[in-house]
Structure formats: C-alpha cells, structure tokens
Amino acid sequence: MGEALRPGRWLLYAVLIGFAGFTLLPLVVVLLNSFRTAVEITRTSVIGWPAGLAWQNWTTAWSGYCIAQRCEGIQPYMVNSFLLVIPATILSTALGAIAGYSISLWRFRGDNIVFAIVVMGVFLPEQMKLIPWALVLRDLGLSNTISALVLIHTVQGMSFTTLFCRNYYIGIPPDLLKAAKVDGAGYFRTFWRIILPISPPIIIVTVIWQFTGIWNEFLYGVTFTTGAQQPVTAALIAIATTPATDLVEYGIQSAAVILAALPTLLVYFLGGRYFLRGLTAGAIK
C-alpha cells in the first residue's frame, strides 16, 4: 500500500500534522498563557508567545486566587477531588471485580437480567438520578459532603466496573474453575487464588477509567456540593464565571486549568496503552 500512495505521501503527512496541530492548539494556548501576564494577554490576544515567564500565575492559581469569595486558589478543590476520586475509584473497582466475578462465573437464576440492568446503568443519563440522589443524600444526612460524591460514584461506577470485569472474566476457561472446585476451593478462595492473580490487566484498565471519569465529572459535583466542598471541575466553572472586573485574569485562570487537567493527563501519558484498551473494551462489544 505504501508504494502506491507515495506520490500523495506529502499530502498524507500534511493532513496528519494539520490535525495534530488542531488537537494541540488549546493545550498549547493555555500552557503559553499560564506564563503570560493578564495585561500582556489583554493587550494582544490569548494566542501568543510569553514575553517573560510569569511564574506567579502558578502560585496564585494554586493558593491565592479568589474563587467564589474564597481566596485560597484551586488547591482546596484539588484536595477535594483527590479525597473523592481515590476512595471512589478503589471501592468501585473492588466491588466491580467481585460482582463481575459473581455474574460471569457463578451462574444463578436471573443473572442475565442482572447483567442487563448493569449495562443499562452505563447508559442511563445522570439527569434521571439527580432528584432521587438529592432526596436519598438528604435522608442519609450527607448533603453537601464529599462522602456523598464518593457514595454516588461508587454505586454508579459499579455499572462500569462490573461490565469491564465481567467481560474479562467471561473469557476464563471453565476448566480452571472446575479444577478449583475439585480442590474444594469455595467462592472467596477461588477469587483470591485463581481470579485475582490473572486480573491485573483489567484492574489497571478499570482504575484508569474510573479515575479519569470521576475526576472529570461535573454534574454531580456542582449539584450536590457548594462552596468549600466542591470538586475541582465545579470550581473551574466558578473561576471562569467570576464576575469580570476590569481585567480578566487569563494567565492565572490558564494555570488553574492546567493544574485541574494535570492528574488525568498524567494518568493518560503514563498508562496510555491501558487507557486505549479500556476504550475498546467498553466499545467493541
């Protein structure tokens, strides 16, 4: 094929590189702006090379910028997001692995229906769950807490994690389990001794998927928390809609945007292979 295309090969690279430019544009623009002063950006435009390195944008964005009358920067909201994403990711992955194992390898009456509902949970819009969650959280006394978001993301996340793990475990040869049963291993021992040791690939995929999804989630965060309890996505919206005084602090806001995007970008660049696998596992089914 390569031979036949050779005359048009420059065009091929032009298209590929052109689209790469389009993809990189927002990242590059925001990154450059994070080193430019607000005065500089307002005088020219958001697209431009930094005249100097305005490092103070980063320190202000991190711990000094005023977001909704609190002048502590983005740091407390980043902390909130970590307090939310770490337990929710661990819990939803662990519970999903057990549930996926139960559904795929311990057949029971109605397991197909249970699995169908799990899949429905993946597609169900969050909007269908907002009012019930609000009422349940109020009754549990969890209104406006990070624990509430952990609970929501654990329960909802199980739809994804169970689906992923079930699709992985369903490929395990039944003979392996029969052997375990002959040896007298029960539910937990089989899980511990046979299933868990072969699970790292799917566990990594699931953890990456959950971490990215929960970190980036916005609707629940903005609906169920206010002020100091909000995760970073909700705080970012508050930054961008902070009443514009005479000067919009694009430089500081750009640094805040990068900081908020950094955890999931790092996960992507470090675990890219697994990231992609999660996508295809979720999609081609």
Place this chain on the structure above:
Amino acid sequence: MRRRLADFLPLLVIWLPLLINVAHVVGFTAWTTWLSFTSSDLLPEYDWAGLRSYNAVLRSENTVVAYINLVLYGVGFVGLTTLAGFVLAVLIDQRIRAENLLRTIYLYPLAVSFVVTGTAWSWLFNPAQGIQKFVRSLGWADFRFDWIIDRDLAIWTIVIAAVWHGTGFAMALFLAGLRSIDPDLHKAAQIDGAGPARYYLRIAAPTIWPVAISVLVILLQFAIKTFDLVRAMTGGGPGIATTLPAVVVYDFMFQRAQLGRGSAAAVLLLLSLVAVLLPYYLYAHWRARRERAAHG
C-alpha cells in the same frame, strides 16, 4: 443459627453492592418517572397530575430550541467526528512514521474534562480575546470569527469543541478495526491490483462497518447527554441559543425548582436515548444470532 449467619454474611458481602447498584438503576429511573406525573414543584409531591408536566415542558421554548439544537449538534458532531476519525485511521494505517506520537496526540483530549475543554475553547472563540483578535493583529483587519456570540452559529462552536474531544476516540476504534482485518485480504487485494482507495472502500469498509455502527451509536448517545461542555463554553447562551436537552433538565430542576417538569424533561431525554440505543441493541442481538447460526 450461628452457622446460618456465617453462611449468610459472605452472601451479603457478595450481593449487597450489586443489589444496591441494580436497585439504584431501576429504582431511581422509576422514581424520576413517577415524579414526572406528579405536581411536584419546589418539593416532591406524590400525587397524580397526569401529563401536565409533559405538556408544560413540550410547550416551553427552551425544549423546542434544545431539541432543534440537538439535531444540529448531533448530526454535526457525530458526522464530523466519525468522518475525521475514519480518515485519520486510514492515514495512520499507511505505515507512517511517528505513529505512536500522532496517536498519543489525537487521543489526549479524551483524558481532558469537558469543563477544561469548554473553558479553553471559549477563550479561543471569544472574538474580543481569541482567534478573531489574533488574526486581526496579524494584519487582516476585518477578519470575523464571532460565532460564539452569534445566535445562529454559536451551536457550531460547541460542535467544534466536541469534535476536538471525540475524534481520537473514533480514530482509535476505526484503527483497531482496520488492524483486525486479515492481512491476507490486504495482500490478495494488492495482487489483484486494487489500489488503496479501492481496498479501503471495497474491502476494508464493509468489513469494519460494525465498528462504524458502534462508533456512531456511542457518539450519538454521548451527544444526547452533553451537558458539561455547554455549561463551560456558553452557559447555554447567547440567550438560549446553545441550550441542549440535558441543560434544559438541569434548568427546570435546579434553576427554576420545578421538580415535576424537570423529571418530565429527564424522561424525555431518556426516551431520546432509548430511541437510539434500542435499534442498536436489536441490531446487535440480530447479528449475534446470525453469527451463532453461521457457526452452527
């Protein structure tokens, strides 16, 4: 009795979380649907008001604009993303240099939240600070790119940002599909003297069309659910020019505190989703059955 409890506890550990998940999917859907038939306002009421909320929602201008926007945005976003994803996948499949680098670049938007995506693109689209001002500063004094403040064109800025976010995903799935084609088919086509255009249109495309359908459905269901991107980019404006069904639900529920109407709008959102997913499910079911039949 103690033995009973010892038997019972592990079962609880195993099944309770799954039970809660299943109950929340079914129960919350039923709960919201129920509320949509009540006269709930600021607080939930459990009476019967028939289709009153649905009438109000369907008559509201926001809903009409949102669904017209959804059609424009859905067609624009899904069409462009699928097309760009397929073209990129075919180009990457040409044994190019730096494949890994390019793939990494195309896919990174997927790791970025819609809040970040929308914020960054809203700066670029802002005529007073973004691309328009930049191009003008280069000397093209009457260059105009002010779609984001134009009622008729603003929805297309959302389309561009969403295409930016989703193309890598479509590319990755198409590329996986192309790579899964039997290499012998490729060789046979070459021996027959089929050029690359012929190979991709006549041999590759028919083989990977199930992938294409998956891509279309996933993008479409995502389009129906789009909320964060609009909130971050335009807040639904100018006016209500870029509002979408998911935004309308939120407005009814939490801006106007009309829980009954918000629930009705949410049920309508779910129905549009079902309209997309049900045919796909039936198709997938049909295909699986046909494959089973084919393999005996």
